[in-house]
Amino acid sequence: VTVVLTHNSYGKSQVRLTHVTRHGERHDLKELSISVQLEGDFAASYASGDNRNIVATDSMKNTVYVFAKKHGIGTIESFGQTLARHFLQTYAQVWAATIALTELSWRRIEDHSHAFISGSNEKRTCLVTLNRQSLRVEPGVSELSLLKTTDSAFGGFVRDEFTTLRETNDRILATLVSAHWLCATPSPDWDGIHRMARLSLVDTFARHRSLSVQETLHAMGQAVLAACPEINEITLTLPNKHHLLVNLEPFGLDNQNEVFVPTDEPHGLITGTLSRSGTG
Amino acid sequence: VTVVLTHNSYGKSQVRLTHVTRHGERHDLKELSISVQLEGDFAASYASGDNRNIVATDSMKNTVYVFAKKHGIGTIESFGQTLARHFLQTYAQVWAATIALTELSWRRIEDHSHAFISGSNEKRTCLVTLNRQSLRVEPGVSELSLLKTTDSAFGGFVRDEFTTLRETNDRILATLVSAHWLCATPSPDWDGIHRMARLSLVDTFARHRSLSVQETLHAMGQAVLAACPEINEITLTLPNKHHLLVNLEPFGLDNQNEVFVPTDEPHGLITGTLSRSGTG
Amino acid sequence: VTVVLTHNSYGKSQVRLTHVTRHGERHDLKELSISVQLEGDFAASYASGDNRNIVATDSMKNTVYVFAKKHGIGTIESFGQTLARHFLQTYAQVWAATIALTELSWRRIEDHSHAFISGSNEKRTCLVTLNRQSLRVEPGVSELSLLKTTDSAFGGFVRDEFTTLRETNDRILATLVSAHWLCATPSPDWDGIHRMARLSLVDTFARHRSLSVQETLHAMGQAVLAACPEINEITLTLPNKHHLLVNLEPFGLDNQNEVFVPTDEPHGLITGTLSRSGTG
């Protein structure tokens, strides 16, 4: 059989890294997980095990550590670009590099100089895609867990033979926000934008009177675009982590939105991309 | 700020389902997890909470159960298509439906009529994408865990200032195969093809003398295309689950590829798509 | 073969519960996971399927929801006792009830009346064991994730043929604290004690100059006993989540405790129980 290798890429995933910056007594801490994927002229390794063009994934891992030492992390948005550029500049056989970075949440214990406590599961994320023509930097957040106990309704949807869900004007709305965005300017204030975008997401979720998860998603995206002029486009993914009202009628009790069963599966999954009008 | 909703979709994820078919005393068992995602004319729900076009994700879940009862599962490839067609045929506002199906592994206990034991974590998967123009069915496997204790080498790769990895002509090669393929014929023998493709993957992994994970991937894909004339294209993803040789020199011992530390992270990640020559 | 059922117990695990208390506009939120285990005169169900003495585990689940509605949660320490007493008072065939409660961490979004954000993975825990003779209430914390970048040493340990670890006077110390304690007074201020015990754990970890994880554990336990006169005994479990210093010498770089690989496995695991002198 005659076959063609129509796509290939390879790399190293889950390169974990804790980086300490020492300002005298006072230490800063970042913990990252980084994945590197390269596309390029690697067909000979696939077809015949000729590895002359192959940068070992172990060397990619080394590169991450060497760059962390030499340049520090700065932001994941800048560190990801530095890594991506390195692979294209150093290796002519590389056509594109994709660097996925995840930053875990650590908070300083009070104002202690070198002791930290884990924050939530919320992560700061960035996906950098660089090829010989273009660069794409997509900062974001993931696993941002939000819940509101009221101001969420869902009604007016299609009712047909497959419908058993009742309309509700008062339910728990719980979600685990993933969002990523694109900036118009090449080197914005990544930390400032992240802070502002995240704040808009959380604040809008809290204040919005929701008629559907779709509407909440739209309001959250709109708020980010309004608050962050550098952002041209945002994609949000909101699972609907259903909280089932427990039926207490068999026990002669009236459950007035007090006792719920939180569930993980099945869950709704709502996505949407919002762009600033007039941009692609 | 003026915004445009440039993309949207929503659905229900992780709809779990155990289906029993009773042939008199003898029962058959399938356990699935199914996700449904719809794209369509849903912008009004996002923009203003007008849910008139919204099929509740709860109704999607009901639909899965109703269809399982009415039609049985058959294969996940056929069941996924049935579901996808239903959503497009029933709801004019739906432009596209994506159905992701995962079948867990249960084996009959000896020849017992109704008792079963879990197989491995290996799953049979299928992704069905249907829109008003086209249908795409991508059967596959995931979490197929394979290991060989020899006949795996890695050498001749780029050596530069970032390289510390030694060349080796004998190492453990362990991976967790994900693969999915595309068929030329519209309604092939899904079970037969799955059996044959899976067998080719496992058998080739076992017999191939590997010069790189890339080469092993290529050989596995090639074998599937050779064995299954219905398959036109296959995509494989092979993590390299590194097994580190323990250094026993400090203890005066010579570790001749006997004692290894299996690791989960970081791991190599090798992907490739092979197409039958002369096909897209 | 003649057999004796020398021990038995059964119950319901992972009963999840979200409870909302409404003070007018302002809502409070608690999310719990609860397990109930009963011991008693259940041998007939085991030996011959005579279930007359069996309280269905489904009824245990109902009981948890009914009690949450009727009495609210209050603290997990009090709610667990209420549940345990119910099972012994209602069912003569029950000899002992063990209630394990885990409270997840939710924080109010700023001062919003009904919107919340997940805190960390840290959980508040309580194990209540009640039989016809005695009551034992063991409040605690789990998954409290702490890290310090210096003030941690480890030296002077046994050096023999199995030792390759170097002594260090400066390393990262990272752990995931589990702790539970026993109170002398029957109904103390559970919230106040939890706050104070947790604060002592965190604060001592941060300030202590560690010569071993064992010593840190001891200092943390001692601090809790000093700060909380109601607590008579505390048990701590501290995994040592090793952070490996990356060797950058091959790249001509001197890694001065800047770049580490955080690891999950293998990990040290250090436990200890401290009691107030003169108490059991």
Place this chain on the structure above:
Amino acid sequence: VTVVLTHNSYGKSQVRLTHVTRHGERHDLKELSISVQLEGDFAASYASGDNRNIVATDSMKNTVYVFAKKHGIGTIESFGQTLARHFLQTYAQVWAATIALTELSWRRIEDHSHAFISGSNEKRTCLVTLNRQSLRVEPGVSELSLLKTTDSAFGGFVRDEFTTLRETNDRILATLVSAHWLCATPSPDWDGIHRMARLSLVDTFARHRSLSVQETLHAMGQAVLAACPEINEITLTLPNKHHLLVNLEPFGLDNQNEVFVPTDEPHGLITGTLSRSGTG
């Protein structure tokens, strides 16, 4: 505050190990995860950071690898005893050693000399506890996943104000067996006993007509004691992984035990210990 360290232990957890035995061309493979915990005269390390009696957990890890190389694994029951004895014989300050071993499931690919495929999640386990007076070896299995589609009933249980569960004479019974046992003879044929005990568990689950999970557990334990004269005592833990019958009445369909929702939480949890009559 004056405190006493009333209990202490420490060790290394999750030491992972892949061991290859080479019989010429034909290789055997074992993958283990091992935890070591020591109790002993370690109070000085806790109280004052005096580590003179401390065997570093890193050295424990080294010991595991050295012993695997020197002696091979044999069975986890024998390897665990070898490790435990080493720690007590080598270090006078050690009072007790607890070795927990888990063996993962790998199967040879057909009759290939050196290629393997993961079996199920089922694990072979062993807990060895050795002190200066006594030895306890508890072999077992965990995560043995079994399901039967009929021959399972549950009725005749307590009905009171907390009961909503209907009686059933036909349901799915699904569980994830954990079991461990004790042998009368000091060095039995560990492999043979494991094979026979496991077979009895699986076979009895399949053939037993269950009136309650409790009764199934009892029958399984009894079968092991009948089949394995070397075993004096067995403890089983059976979660009841509920499969909920989907209510299809709203859709005009009669669900005759065909479509179920498998659930993970909440779940029943049934335990019991059976001893051979006349033994402790």
